[in-house]
Amino acid sequence: MKMQRIAALTKKELKKTIREPAVLFMIFLFPIVFVFAFGASFGGVGGSQTVTYHIGVVNMDLGSSVNASQTVLAALTDTKIINIHAYVDNQTAQNALSQGNVQAVMVIPSDFSQSLASYQAAPENPAQWINTTVSLYLDQGSLVATQAIPPIIQQTLTAMAGQSQQTLSPFKVQTASLVEVKTNPALNFIAPGMFTFASIFLIMMVAQSFTQDKENGMMKRIRITPTTPTEFMTSQVISYMGIALIQAALVFAMTYALGFRPSIGISTYVFAFALVLIFSVSNVGFGLITATISKSAGAATGLSFLFVLPQLFLGTFVGASLSSSTQIVGKFVPSYYVTNALTSLLLRGAAITSPAILLDFAVVSVSCLAILAVGIALYSKYYKV
Amino acid sequence: MNESSIVIEHLGKKYQDATAVDDLTLQVGKGELFGLLGPNGAGKTTTINILCGLVKPTTGTAAVCGYDAVKESAKVKELIGVCTQETAIYPYLTGAENVELFGNLHAMGKAEFNTRRNMLLTKMGLAEDAKRRAGKYSGGMKRRLSLILALISDPQIAFLDEPTVAMDPQSRHAVWDFLKELKREEKTIILTTHYMEEAEELCDRVGIIDHGKLIALGTPKELISKNHVNNLEELFLKLTGRTIREEA
Numbered sequence: 001m002k003m004q005r006i007a008a009l010t011k012k013e014l015k016k017t018i019r020e021p022a023v024l025f026m027i028f029l030f031p032i033v034f035v036f037a038f039g040a041s042f043g044g045v046g047g048s049q050t051v052t053y054h055i056g057v058v059n060m061d062l063g064s065s066v067n068a069s070q071t072v073l074a075a076l077t078d079t080k081i082i083n084i085h086a087y088v089d090n091q092t093a094q095n096a097l098s099q100g101n102v103q104a105v106m107v108i109p110s111d112f113s114q115s116l117a118s119y120q121a122a123p124e125n126p127a128q129w130i131n132t133t134v135s136l137y138l139d140q141g142s143l144v145a146t147q148a149i150p151p152i153i154q155q156t157l158t159a160m161a162g163q164s165q166q167t168l169s170p171f172k173v174q175t176a177s178l179v180e181v182k183t184n185p186a187l188n189f190i191a192p193g194m195f196t197f198a199s200i201f202l203i204m205m206v207a208q209s210f211t212q213d214k215e216n217g218m219m220k221r222i223r224i225t226p227t228t229p230t231e232f233m234t235s236q237v238i239s240y241m242g243i244a245l246i247q248a249a250l251v252f253a254m255t256y257a258l259g260f261r262p263s264i265g266i267s268t269y270v271f272a273f274a275l276v277l278i279f280s281v282s283n284v285g286f287g288l289i290t291a292t293i294s295k296s297a298g299a300a301t302g303l304s305f306l307f308v309l310p311q312l313f314l315g316t317f318v319g320a321s322l323s324s325s326t327q328i329v330g331k332f333v334p335s336y337y338v339t340n341a342l343t344s345l346l347l348r349g350a351a352i353t354s355p356a357i358l359l360d361f362a363v364v365s366v367s368c369l370a371i372l373a374v375g376i377a378l379y380s381k382y383y384k385v
Numbered sequence: 386m387n388e389s390s391i392v393i394e395h396l397g398k399k400y401q402d403a404t405a406v407d408d409l410t411l412q413v414g415k416g417e418l419f420g421l422l423g424p425n426g427a428g429k430t431t432t433i434n435i436l437c438g439l440v441k442p443t444t445g446t447a448a449v450c451g452y453d454a455v456k457e458s459a460k461v462k463e464l465i466g467v468c469t470q471e472t473a474i475y476p477y478l479t480g481a482e483n484v485e486l487f488g489n490l491h492a493m494g495k496a497e498f499n500t501r502r503n504m505l506l507t508k509m510g511l512a513e514d515a516k517r518r519a520g521k522y523s524g525g526m527k528r529r530l531s532l533i534l535a536l537i538s539d540p541q542i543a544f545l546d547e548p549t550v551a552m553d554p555q556s557r558h559a560v561w562d563f564l565k566e567l568k569r570e571e572k573t574i575i576l577t578t579h580y581m582e583e584a585e586e587l588c589d590r591v592g593i594i595d596h597g598k599l600i601a602l603g604t605p606k607e608l609i610s611k612n613h614v615n616n617l618e619e620l621f622l623k624l625t626g627r628t629i630r631e632e633a
Contacts, residue, residue, distance in 0.1 A: 002492050005490050005492065008490060012475065012478065015478060019477040020477050216473055217470075217471030218474075218475065220469060224437050224439065224462060225462060225487065225490040226459065226491060
């Protein structure tokens, strides 16, 4: 394999991206403009669909004459929209939260029952109450969780105290965030999916590029030179990974300008960009599959949507507003795992080495390489001069 | 004929029901300028594609400089330069960048490449326009650039498939002069053309193919004399019953 050939073809592909207005628009401007417009107009999430919130509970209540914690947990379960997961300590619960297994963690303090008992003994005399605080940690990767869960908890506690409306209470719900993000929560929610979104349009560009080169005889011309298929494909993958990197940087710059400030370290940023780069490999693969079945560049544009739309609607921020059953289907597209991992990394503060991230990374790596391999195999097999 | 650069034996290529090349046997000597003539769809381009290692023959063998065109196509590709029928250039690259790309694909050294690039751009009359985007070139300029891409690596054998199509007479004669120069350098050239005067002017020998079969082979003078015609145009008409036409 000669680096001279790979470098020359990579340089050529990058020049094409910069010099062809249509390519420049489709690869860089369109995703950014679209994401910006979509992000700006992204309103309510979830709609009227029935949802279930998974809440991790660390119950440290020591009990008293009444077992208040069990009562509140039963009340939450009775709402039918809360699914309780018990954890023995806060650390374990926090790990589950950071990996997206639960959407919130509620820590019931040791004096919770005592507090309720003190309230019931002297409901009209706050001076006699033992005040306590229920800590609530929320998943900042879920707009739904941050908006819906705190009122449900507060309402349940209020009802348990026998108050018809929220007045003075010995119970205080203190919310805490894993990630300190206080501006524009809608943007925060969709930001991870934006990185995935931008890269998806590479499918169309790869398909168009290969069919155009075939149509105008360039593919034949290159195949007549001593350039090997491996050298050619390597140059293509490097080119499009480079483009994906620029796309990710532009999307990040745009979201940063709009107020997105994930509290993560450099290593997490590097990992996130690496994830997007690996994901771009699958888009080269899908582009090659599209080029295989397309007879012209025009057909390639249309057919590329066979792969663009599922990746777009099932695996990016767009999918989050779809029904839960549709979201399950999303688990069959690589973009789902990229967005999921980026959400955990950027918003939930999950560690790179956490099991959920490693699993997503493994799924993305294996599936993307497999898609690329299938793309190369099909294109090579069915390419005709 | 001296040492053979190309040896084709009983070559055949079928596409489903259509026969593109039918039992073709042919030898081209080193330093020879050989004209492959025939109407559209006669099998000329398919033959060249087989020799370049792009298409596998259904039957027979083809060897280029002693290397099997199918089994040793990688070696063959190091020795050949091909000017394809399509004006295949990258429009978004400048003329010089197109040439540089193909120099790199042939893994040429920088000094050798610079010398050859400058020589070819000058001889083909593109030196002054080398820094312009190739997409802005006229049709004739694009054809000349396409020819430079085929010859940048200084190949031992050049396959030139309709190299002068869409060229103005001045450009065409410039190309002719250059091809004669290549011949003097002992380069083997396989030329397909619709221009019979071009074949008569340039070719040492011509082979006329029709329906995939070789129906005539010899020097232009021999063929004209043997068939009692005045020129290759008439010979072509006599043998195939058709006039040769340029593709649109």
